[in-house]
Amino acid sequence: MSLLDLIVSPAFAEGEATTITGSGLGDLVPLALLFVVFYFLLIRPQQKRAKEHKGLLAALKSGDEVVTNGGVIGTVKSVDESFATVEIANGVVIKVQKQGINQKMPKGSAKI
Numbered sequence: 001m002s003l004l005d006l007i008v009s010p011a012f013a014e015g016e017a018t019t020i021t022g023s024g025l026g027d028l029v030p031l032a033l034l035f036v037v038f039y040f041l042l043i044r045p046q047q048k049r050a051k052e053h054k055g056l057l058a059a060l061k062s063g064d065e066v067v068t069n070g071g072v073i074g075t076v077k078s079v080d081e082s083f084a085t086v087e088i089a090n091g092v093v094i095k096v097q098k099q100g101i102n103q104k105m106p107k108g109s110a111k112i
Helices: 003-007 024-058
Strands: 065-068 073-079 083-089 092-097 101-105
Touching (some): 024 101, 065 083
Antiparallel strands (some): 065 073, 065 101, 073 083, 083 092
């Protein structure tokens, strides 16, 4: 008997060793549930927002009041394939990428 046996009682293995074998399908159920949760909470709403934004950019026309991603509010003066010209103050016109337009504002929001 050693000094360590006085401090910590020795543990002895008893009985046979058993192995747990589960089905492969049972292991995939939590992973599938996790994917379903991610789909409905993250992927689907993001796809919906992207579709709405694409529709907003396709319907953009002269006279619309918009907000850019940088927070600049202005009135659209012209639109082409990739760019929009936005008047942000009297006589101050900027050219922005259409992807940089965040949302359309109600008429009268931009007081120029």
